[in-house]
Amino acid sequence: MENYKATQRDTLFVTQELLNMEAHYQDLGFEDATDDLIRAIYGEAAKFAENVLAPLNQVGDDEGCTINDGVVTTPTGFKEAYRQYVDGGWPSMAHPVEFGGQGLPYSLATTMAEWFSGANHSWAMYPGLSQGCMETLKANGTPEQQEIYLTKLIEGSWTGTMCLTEPHCGSDLGMLKCRAEPTEDGSYKLSGTKIFISAGEHDMSDNIIHLVLARLPDAPAGTKGISLFLVPKFNVDGQGNIGDRNTVKCGSLEHKMGIKGSATCVMNFDEANGFLVGEPNRGLACMFTFMNIARIGTGMEGLSATEAAYQGALAYAKDRLQFRSMTGKKNPEGPADPIIVHPDVRRMLLTQKSLAEGKRAMAVYCMKMVDTTLYSEDEEAKKLAEAKLALLTPIVKAFLTETAQEATSYGMQIYGGHGYIKEWGMEQLARDTRICTMYEGTTGIQAIDLLARKIIGSNGELLKVFATEIKTYCADLRGQSQFNAWANSIDSHVDEWIQISTDIAQLAKTNPDEIGAASVDYLMYAGYITVGYFWLQMAVTAQQKLDEGTSETDFYRAKLMTAKFYFDRMLSRTRSLVSAINSGSENLMQMEEALFSAGK
Numbered sequence: 001m002e003n004y005k006a007t008q009r010d011t012l013f014v015t016q017e018l019l020n021m022e023a024h025y026q027d028l029g030f031e032d033a034t035d036d037l038i039r040a041i042y043g044e045a046a047k048f049a050e051n052v053l054a055p056l057n058q059v060g061d062d063e064g065c066t067i068n069d070g071v072v073t074t075p076t077g078f079k080e081a082y083r084q085y086v087d088g089g090w091p092s093m094a095h096p097v098e099f100g101g102q103g104l105p106y107s108l109a110t111t112m113a114e115w116f117s118g119a120n121h122s123w124a125m126y127p128g129l130s131q132g133c134m135e136t137l138k139a140n141g142t143p144e145q146q147e148i149y150l151t152k153l154i155e156g157s158w159t160g161t162m163c164l165t166e167p168h169c170g171s172d173l174g175m176l177k178c179r180a181e182p183t184e185d186g187s188y189k190l191s192g193t194k195i196f197i198s199a200g201e202h203d204m205s206d207n208i209i210h211l212v213l214a215r216l217p218d219a220p221a222g223t224k225g226i227s228l229f230l231v232p233k234f235n236v237d238g239q240g241n242i243g244d245r246n247t248v249k250c251g252s253l254e255h256k257m258g259i260k261g262s263a264t265c266v267m268n269f270d271e272a273n274g275f276l277v278g279e280p281n282r283g284l285a286c287m288f289t290f291m292n293i294a295r296i297g298t299g300m301e302g303l304s305a306t307e308a309a310y311q312g313a314l315a316y317a318k319d320r321l322q323f324r325s326m327t328g329k330k331n332p333e334g335p336a337d338p339i340i341v342h343p344d345v346r347r348m349l350l351t352q353k354s355l356a357e358g359k360r361a362m363a364v365y366c367m368k369m370v371d372t373t374l375y376s377e378d379e380e381a382k383k384l385a386e387a388k389l390a391l392l393t394p395i396v397k398a399f400l401t402e403t404a405q406e407a408t409s410y411g412m413q414i415y416g417g418h419g420y421i422k423e424w425g426m427e428q429l430a431r432d433t434r435i436c437t438m439y440e441g442t443t444g445i446q447a448i449d450l451l452a453r454k455i456i457g458s459n460g461e462l463l464k465v466f467a468t469e470i471k472t473y474c475a476d477l478r479g480q481s482q483f484n485a486w487a488n489s490i491d492s493h494v495d496e497w498i499q500i501s502t503d504i505a506q507l508a509k510t511n512p513d514e515i516g517a518a519s520v521d522y523l524m525y526a527g528y529i530t531v532g533y534f535w536l537q538m539a540v541t542a543q544q545k546l547d548e549g550t551s552e553t554d555f556y557r558a559k560l561m562t563a564k565f566y567f568d569r570m571l572s573r574t575r576s577l578v579s580a581i582n583s584g585s586e587n588l589m590q591m592e593e594a595l596f597s598a599g600k
């Protein structure tokens, strides 16, 4: 497969031309985050992704992680790449100077995380989880915890994990059993088993800081009785010096379909020393920031895979010769034409391309909202950003990862039988990406979060905020006839989106199953409209550049043509989704459980 290339040009289009991130950073008081600095950081991040991480991608898949007596070894080169990552100052970029960070905005650090994951999904998970751990400690840790643990995480010498899942509970965390017994010195002893813990044990860092959900002895049942604890792999003294081994051990590694270079660990806590983070029984609330940011991060993994699949497939489609074009030879000197001449191959390539670029715009927009929620002093702007983020987070998580399955599957399809063969890398991409619709809350759980909590739970208010933004943009475009049809289409889709939401809320009053029956189709429907809104904006920006007389005509013409593909062929997917949504719950729920017979 073609070597992965960081999408510097397209990311700059989104950040600088579409979303005006430089002005956004200046407004938020990040005076150093100038266009020059942004470009310099992108340049270095691209080199790291392309030259250090991408060459290790297949190595990680071939070797996987190994365990010997509880000690986990990562694939060849992973540890050294992590050292380079730390030496490059990457872990500390978006953290406060007072804890040793570089004080740059969140979105600047996370935008290029797309490239790290695109180059090597497995490797990128180790620092990705650490970032979540840092955000949680930043928001909820005591000053002492921040001084001792957060500074080391930001420095990169220690890494972090999130320990939620147990053998009997994944989505339904209310059932978790891991116990935390208070001790006389104010700390806790944690006992229980956590499964599927990414980066739970490895050889990259000097210490591993586990953030663990557990129950206090007197905790109420369900989610209201869950607390959050910090459990270090090695005990640490009051000055941050590493001491003896804590009684938390990796029991085994999971053997899994993909992301083989990422250690997925069964973690056994045997009266391990731990410290409460935040208030007792408020563990899930403490993880709120982390979970939202992690969901956008997982959505980004879907974007990374979509882009990587497109890059590989495009190179192959230009190189592979099969048959002649139906409209006459395009490669008369050769024995056949490259497969990119065939309409069906173009259908698959443009599906990948329109999804990758549309999803990139949507993801960066969400990161811009995260910045506003974190740093803005304008309360009104903050409230609006929080509302949009609450609505869009489940869509980003699930839509970006679900459509990545299609994009990576097309990656294999464009390679024909060679896509199924390991050496080309396409099947690895499809296997690695498969997990993204499952961890950090499955698509089903995201869809219920969107429809039940965000839409119905807010009486449609969250949707109204985003709908107002979209409808205002479409109304402002009315004078530009070139884009009228697309603007009208997005505008009427938004009206329909509001109407469908109202209809489901009404039906759910008498039958709550109507929510679950509609939810995933509803989320995908919302995703296609949202990406359509960003394609409309990208088309308008591209046309402006062409009108101004840019020297990059190919880049902007390609944007306009990809927008046309999206509006002609992708947005229409909303029609079948509406039909499924409107069909209601009966076709799903009428069959008695006993009639679901298998193998008869």
Ligand SMILES: Cc1cc2nc3c(=O)[nH]c(=O)nc-3n(C[C@H](O)[C@H](O)[C@H](O)COP(=O)(O)OP(=O)(O)OC[C@H]3O[C@@H](n4cnc5c(N)ncnc54)[C@H](O)[C@@H]3O)c2cc1C
Pocket (backbone or CB within 6 Å): 162, 163, 164, 165, 168, 169, 170, 171, 172, 195, 196, 197, 198, 199, 256, 264, 435, 438, 439, 440, 441, 442, 443, 444, 445, 448, 516
């Ligand atoms: C490689 C890997 C890495 C992971 N990393 C971590 C990690 O670092 N830390 C961590 O804590 N966990 C981690 N996980 C666990 C992951 O987050 C869970 O697997 C996930 O949350 C789903 O839980 P589950 O597997 O128990 O599925 P279940 O909760 O049993 O769900 C099974 C199916 O039922 C559906 N379902 C359940 N309830 C409902 C409902 N109410 N409505 C509709 N559908 C429903 C789900 O959508 C799903 O399709 C990881 C998992 C894997 C495989």
